[in-house]
Structures are given as structure tokens and as C-alpha cells.
Amino acid sequence: MKHRTLAGRFVAAAATVVICAGAAATGLGAADPNSFNRLLASPSERNAPPTLDGIHDPQNPGTALLQSPKAAFELLPKSPGGNYVNWVKAVQEDKIQPRYDRLDANAKPIPLDMNIVREVKGSMPDVVYPHKQHTEWLDCANCHPSLFVPKKGANPISMAEILLGQKCGVCHGKVAFPVTECARCHSLPKQKKDQQAVAPAGK
Numbered sequence: 490m491k492h493r494t495l496a497g498r499f500v501a502a503a504a505t506v507v508i509c510a511g512a513a514a515t516g517l518g519a520a521d522p523n524s525f526n527r528l529l530a531s532p533s534e535r536n537a538p539p540t541l542d543g544i545h546d547p548q549n550p551g552t553a554l555l556q557s558p559k560a561a562f563e564l565l566p567k568s569p570g571g572n573y574v575n576w577v578k579a580v581q582e583d584k585i586q587p588r589y590d591r592l593d594a595n596a597k598p599i600p601l602d603m604n605i606v607r608e609v610k611g612s613m614p615d616v617v618y619p620h621k622q623h624t625e626w627l628d629c630a631n632c633h634p635s636l637f638v639p640k641k642g643a644n645p646i647s648m649a650e651i652l653l654g655q656k657c658g659v660c661h662g663k664v665a666f667p668v669t670e671c672a673r674c675h676s677l678p679k680q681k682k683d684q685q686a687v688a689p690a691g692k
């Protein structure tokens with residue numbers, strides 16, 4: 490999780506640095522209304538090297554020795570958003586082995602393979618919340634009980650809350666894939682259910 494957290498910040502930092510440089514040149518303040526939006530970084534600005542990421546001190550000679558995330562991410566499966574890596578696939582394909590316990594290098598996760606389906610009103614496909622992909626990295630205590638009561642349907646969740654950084658948005662859009670990737674959460678098409686609803690006679 491720590492690894493992921495750092496990685497997730499590179500794109501945001503890259504965007505900030507570029508804006509600052511522009512502001513200095515034009516004498517404008519933080520006038521660009523999109524300066525906060527990490528999704529607007531052009532492909533060449535994505536995953537900037539540590540000397541340009543706005544996180545590390547560019548004056549420090551050690552900074553230039555750090556591996557650039559672009560090089561580190563090159564061989565990992567791609568995704569269209571966030572820092573452009575599909576981290577779920579990266580784990581599944583054994584391209585990365587995230588340390589489960591910060592202090593114990595040998596600790597192994599015990600993934601829980603349990604899906605929770607959340608019905609969505611309207612035409613959006615239903616949400617399938619998968620415990621498996623989460624518990625390959627995370628501890629139950631990352632979510633239970635403070636973020637979600639461990640009981641199906643006990644936690645009201647809305648898209649508005651997620652966009653405001655609550656519920657699923659505590660991580661998604663910050664350290665996990667962003668909210669723009671609708672279909673990764675809304676993955677259960679309604680069609681099947683409609684057919685089921687029509688099929689049984691006498692109902």
C-alpha cells in the first residue's frame with residue numbers, strides 16, 4: 490500500500506510542477522483553473538522523474554539517482570487513468586509483490602474471495618465490490634469497521650460521496666484507480682437481471 494501511495498502521487502505532482510513553471514514565466518499566480526487536475530497532464534508529462542515531480546528536492550544530488558517512475562512502470566500492465574498502471578493486473582501477473590506488512594517482509598496476505606453486489610438505480614450497471622482484489626494488498630482493518638460496517642447493505646454509498654473522497658473515494662482517485670474508470674466498479678450489466686425478472690411465469 491505504501492508503494493502504491495507514492496506511485497499514485499507522481500502524476501499529480503507532475504501537473505503541479507508544470508503549472509508553477511508556467512506561472513513563474515508569465516508572472517501569473519495559481520491562475521490556471523485546471524492546475525489541480527492531474528488527469529489533464531499530457532502524455533509526456535505523466536509520471537515525471539523525481540527531479541521534476543514536485544515531491545523531491547531537485548537541488549539534492551541524490552534525487553537524480555532515484556529511478557524514474559516512467560522507467561519503473563514501463564513493463565507493468567497499462568490502464569487509461571491514474572498513473573496509467575493497472576495495479577490489479579500487475580499483482581495478478583506477479584509483476585509486483587507488494588509487501589503486506591510494513592515491518593515483516595515475510596507476511597503474506599490471506600485474500601478473501603467474496604463479492605458484494607450493490608444494486609444501482611437507473612441504467613448504470615450494478616457495482617460489484619470484490620474483496621479479493623482488495624485483500625491482496627489491504628488489511629480488513631483498512632475498511633472495517635470505521636469505513637464500512639461489515640454487513641451487506643448496511644452502508645449507504647452514493648456516487649456524490651465517492652467523488653467527494655468519502656466511502657470508496659477514500660482510496661479511489663487518490664491511491665487506487667480513479668473514478669473515471671466507471672466500468673471497473675459498475676461491472677454487472679442490468680440486462681441479465683431484466684431477463685430474470687421477465688422469465689418466471691406468474692409473477
Ligand code: HEC
Pocket residue numbers: 599600601605618620623624627628629630631632633637638639640641642643644645
Ligand atoms: C477496501 C475495503 C474493504 C476491505 C479491505 C475489506 N472489506 Fe469487507 N466489506 C467491504 C464493503 C464495501 C462491504 C459491503 C458493505 C455494504 O454492502 O454495505 C463489505 C462487507 C463485508 C462483510 C459482510 C458480508 C455480508 O454478506 O453481509 C464481511 C463479513 C466482510 N466484509 C469481511 C471482511 C474481511 C474478513 C476482510 C479482510 C480479510 C474484509 N472484509 C476486508 C469493504 C472492505
Ligand code: HEC
Pocket residue numbers: 607608609610611613616645646647648649651657661667668669670671672673674675
Ligand atoms: C470506485 C468504484 C466506482 C467507480 C469508479 C464509479 N462508481 Fe458509480 N457507484 C459506485 C458505488 C459503490 C455506487 C453506490 C451503489 C449503491 O447504491 O449502493 C455508485 C452509484 C452510482 C450511480 C447511482 C446514483 C448515485 O449517485 O449513487 C450512478 C449513476 C453512477 N454510480 C455512475 C457512475 C459513473 C458515470 C462513473 C464513471 C464516471 C462511476 N459511477 C464510477 C462505485 C463506483
Ligand code: HEC
Pocket residue numbers: 493575576577616617618619622623626627631632636646656657658659660661664665666673674
Ligand atoms: C482502503 C482503500 C480502498 C477502498 C476504501 C476501496 N478500494 Fe477498491 N481498490 C483499492 C486498491 C488499492 C485496489 C487495487 C489497486 C488499483 O486498482 O488501483 C482496488 C481495486 C478495486 C477493484 C478491482 C478492479 C479490477 O480491475 O479488478 C474494484 C472493482 C474496486 N476496487 C471497487 C471498489 C468499490 C466499489 C469500493 C467502495 C465500496 C472500493 N473499491 C473501496 C483500494 C480501495
